[in-house]
Amino acid sequence: MYRKVDPTPNPPSNFDLPFEGQLADDNRWVIMAKLIPWSEFEAEYALNFSVDMGAPAKSFRMALGALIIKERLGTSDRETIEQIRENPYLQYFIGMTTYxxxxxxxxxxxxxxxxxIGVNLVNKIxxxxxxxxxEVPGEVVEKKSSQINEPKNQGKLILDATCAPADIKYPTDLGLLNQAREHTEKIIDALHTQIQSPVKKKPKTYRNTARKEYLKIAKNRKPSRKVRRKGIKKQLQYIKRNLAHIDEMGQLQLLSKSDYKKLLVATEVYRQQLSMYEKKEQSIQDRIVSLTQPHIRPIVRGKAGKSVxxxxxxxxxxxxxxxxxxRISWxxxxxxxxxxxxxxEFKRFTGFYPExxxxxxxxxxxxxRAWCKERGIRMSGPPLGRPPTNISKSTKKQAQLDERIRNSIEGKFGEAKRRFSLGRVMAKLSNTSQTTIAITFLVMNLSALLRQAFWLFCVYFRTNSFVQVFCLY
Known part of the structure; x- marks a missing residue:
């Protein structure tokens, strides 16, 4: 159940503190609370809940505000809660009225x-x-008066793509098969415990022998291709035997949801690895690289140090x-x-095509190139065909300027990966990982707006100070 609460930020002076004093208007969390349109998206968030059933849910401002605080401070979930407990400004930011x-x-x-709060809602916010x-206040009126004529192209649009690495260790075929074997062994143990039949004995899994054979290769610093292939074959045989035991035991309905999901993932890993082993291939479609996060796929980037x-x-x-x-895709x-x-999307956002x-x-x-040329949009980079022998200075200067402008989005990706959590996404589920990535871009733009607001505040403060000093003389 969701109870509608007015998420509009109250003046910080109305925040009740158990000690004397009040919150400062120029604090960064107070300023950021005014920048976010809380009330416009609360109704969409409330659609996730029933109108009259269930316990009252946390407000939209508290949910989104907590995610922003976590991303802004770069803390874990538990540490974020501790920060909110200790800081009255953070409590004000998530919509609380009393410390x-x-x-x-x-x-x-x-x-x-x-x-x-899915990725689509975060992008809208x-x-x-x-x-x-x-937005300039008089901009809407100017657009309405010039609706008859198509507006001229204005502004610059910079595009690029990157990868947000997940928190998994580097996958190897032998390591994945070893994990799949261990999962099947745990499932056999769980089924045997729940069936509780005195007649049937527990199937043999030879787990100790399989573990020793895996470690014998894994501890080898540079095993040969023949040794790795032999180890993969043995692990495949162990998994095949375990899956056969599970089919004989039956009663998969006794498994928990997590165990049943692990069984499905382990079965698919066995199928993929067996296919690659028999065909002597190194790749397969929709290849699973993590048993705990089967939605993750290898992204070939071809960059120095990180080819994949x-x-x-x-x-x-x-x-x-x-x-x-x-766009985001696994x-x-x-x-x-x-x-x-x-x-x-740029035209929908601004009202005109980019220059x-x-x-x-x-x-x-x-x-x-042809599509952009029809709309009068200049695309950076050299034209198609053989480069001319004599390149003018203006052309070289324009190419250098275009490349400098394009580097700005590379800097944004670097900021997102070094300063924020895009360098290693710690969320485990597919939808929660996508929301975390979208929150990163929201917090980056919020930080940029905060710097702009702080700069305007400094200019205003200096101007007023200069006027007061001038009036004294």
Missing amino acids: SSQAPFDSSMFVHFRQR NEKMVKEQT EFGAKLSASCRNGYVFLD DNFNESVDLKRQVE SIHVDRIYRTRDN
Whole structure:
């Protein structure tokens, strides 16, 4: 059940403190609370709950605010709760009206918050927040007066894609098979305990022998290809025997949901690894690289030091210094096919097409070039065909300027991975990981707006101080 609460931030002076004093208006959390459009998306969040059944749920501002605090501070779920308990500004940010030393909710609620606030809702909040804070007041009237004529292209659009690595160890075929074998052994133990038949004996799994054979190869620093292949064959045989025992035991309905899911994943890993072993191949479609997170796929990037990354691939756009998440997928994709849709999103957001698009080589296809040319959009990069022998200085200067502009989105990706959690996504589920990635871009834009608000405050403070000093003389 969801009870509607007015999420509009109250003045910080109305926040009750058990000691003397009040919250400062220029605090960063007070300013950020005013930047987020809480009330406009509360109704969409309330659709996750029943109108008259169930316990009252936490408010939308508390759920989203807690996720923003966690991403902004870079803390774990439990540490975030401790920070909220100790800091009255954080309690004000999530919508509390009185300071309390008690935890507002349990740390396990973060998983539910990420599931209820999906990636689409976070993207809507991100776009609405940036639009409200950057829109010029007289801009709407000018657009209405010029509806007859198509507006001229304005602004710059920067596009790029990256990968958000998940928190898994580097997968190997032998290691995955060893984990799958251990999962099947635990399932056999669970079924034998629940069946409790004195007649049937527990099936033999030879787990100690299988473990020793795995460690014999795993501890070897550089095992040969022949040794690895022999070890993979043995692990496949152990898993095949365990799966046969599970079929004979039956009664899979006695398993818990987690054990049943592990059984399905282990069966699929066995099928994929057996197929690659028999065909002597190194790849297969929809390859599983983690038994605990089977949705993760290998993303081939071809970069120095990291030829393959394991996580979600995302396509993003940068508009006027703000980054927006346009597409996210666990499967690899060609980001050049998103260019047209991203340009149309830019037009929907601003009301006109961009004057120029700054992209890398993979976006510069013939189809994309022709589509941009029809709309009067200049695409960065050299033209198709053989390069001319004599290149003018203006052309070189324009190419250097385009590359500098395109580097801004690379800097945004670097900030997201070093300063925030995009460098290693700690969420385990598919939907919660996507929400975490979307929250990262929301917090990045919120930080940019906060820096802009702080700069305006400093300019205002200095101007007023100068006027007061001038009046004294």
